[in-house]
Amino acid sequence: MPIQLFSPLTIKSITFKNRIAISPMCQYSSADGFANNWHLVHxxxxxxxxxxxxxxxxxxVSPEARISPDDLGIWKDEHIQKLKEINEFIISQNSIPGIQIAHAGRKASVSSSWKGSKKLDPTQGGWETVSPSDIGYHDDEKTTALDKNGIQKTISDFKKATKRSVEAGYQVLEIHAAHGYLLHQFLSPLSNRRTDEYGGSFENRIRFTLEIVEAVQSEWPKNLPLFVRISASDWADGGWNIDESIQLSKILxxxxxxxxxxxxxxxVSHQQIPLGPNYQVPFAERIKNEAKILTGAVGLITEAAQAEAILNTNQADLVLFARESLRSPYLALDFAKELNVDLTWPKQYERAKI
Incomplete structure (x- = not known):
């Protein structure tokens, strides 16, 4: 059987040379949203x-959309130049550059992870957070429910961020609707207690996400891939679940x-996640097979054979690596060696291939 991990995948006009993707991972290394040489090298x-x-x-997509003051941003045109430089380098290495655009909602205004991930008040460089309802992530935290003007502004921010993403040269765009950030907050009944057209029923709770998808599509080229990242389960009673995720995926x-x-x-902070290798893969498998849409699998996938098995058993179409790619930036080269695939190396490194 051919090695699936190193088989190409074509989505619209883009062909990925293999099924190995690097997950978006916050680096908390920006000032005023600007990328710098850390991001270029990373x-x-x-x-x-x-x-x-x-x-x-x-x-x-806006200053208040950041998780921390050190997050990357794409809310102003001045951000584009360095991002374009990074993307041009990625393309020169025969890889595809993608961007995940996001709004942190009630989980915004915290210090970077190595600074304690503490909630920041305005005197500490923080800002007022927004969410579908005035329910904080922690009981002692305050947040402001978005009014209709705030909803429209956020949709507009995503649209403008998409336009800048095109100008910066990204070839894949992913909308972040997972991990407890703003779009996910609207999806889940645990954080969305609204009584208007954005709350209550499943159709109302997904409305905000669908409106953002539509706004993004108005700027994103139709021939380029569009991804959405979701949390398939809140891992909490009464929360967003896999059946709703399948239903949403069909609509998307x-x-x-x-x-x-x-x-x-x-x-939610009281989630109960059964961590272990492949713990999220069954979600990707169900969505792929029941919603009939391409899926990416992520979460404690660390080995070549493990990733290959996910693809061979039709559980996903793409495998995303996060922490393992921090431990091993050249993991695709390492995996190719393990799986006996003759991969093209950068010519500057070819002497180490033997």
């Missing part, structure tokens, strides 16, 4: 390392979304 080295797709970390496919990047959790 993302560029993983392109040099052979991955077919490099997805840039959650990139804020009808709307023209190409792939569902299937993660889970992140909405």
């Amino acid at each position: 993302l560029g080295s993983r392109a040099t390392g052979g991955a077919g797709l490099i997805v840039q970390e959650a990139t804020a 496919k009808e709307k023209g979304v190409d792939l569902i990047d299937v993660s889970s959790g992140g909405l």
Whole structure:
């Protein structure tokens, strides 16, 4: 049987040279949303390392959409120049540059992970957070429910961010609707207690996400892949669940979304996640087979044979690597050796191939 992990995948006009993708991972290394040489080296080295797709970390569509003051952003035109430079390098390494655009909602305004992930008030460089309802992530936290003007502004912010993403040269765009951030907050009844057309029923709770998809599509080229990352389960009683995720994925496919990047959790602090290898893969498998849409699998996938088995058993179409790619930036080259695949190396490194 051919090695699936190193088989090409074509979505619309883009062909990924293999099924290895680098997940978006926050680096908390920006000032005022600007990318810098850390991002060039971080993302560029993983392109040099052979991955077919490099997805840039959650990139804020507005200043208040950031998780921390150190997050990347794409809310102003001045952000484009450095991002374009990074993308040009990724493309030069025969990899595909992608971006994940995001709004953190009530989980915004916290310090970076190595600074304690503490909620920041305005005197500490923080800001007022927004959410579908005035329910904080923690009981002692305050957040402001988005009014209709705020909803429309956020939709407009995603649209403008998409336009800048095109100008910066991204070839894949992913909408972040997972991990307890703003879109996920609207999806889940645990965080969405609204009584208007954006709350209550399943159809109302998904409305905000669908409106953002539509706004993004008005700027994103029709020939380029559009992904949506979702949390397939809140891992909490009464929360968003896999059956709703399948239903949403069917609708997203009808709307023209190409792939569902299937993660889970992140909405509530009392979640109970049964961590273990492949723990999220069954979600990707169900969505792929029941919604009839391409899926990406992610979560404690660390070995070549493990990733190959996911593809061979039709559980997903793409495998995304996060922490393992931090431990091994050249993991595609390493996996190729393990699976006896003759991979093209960067010519500067060919002397180490033997």
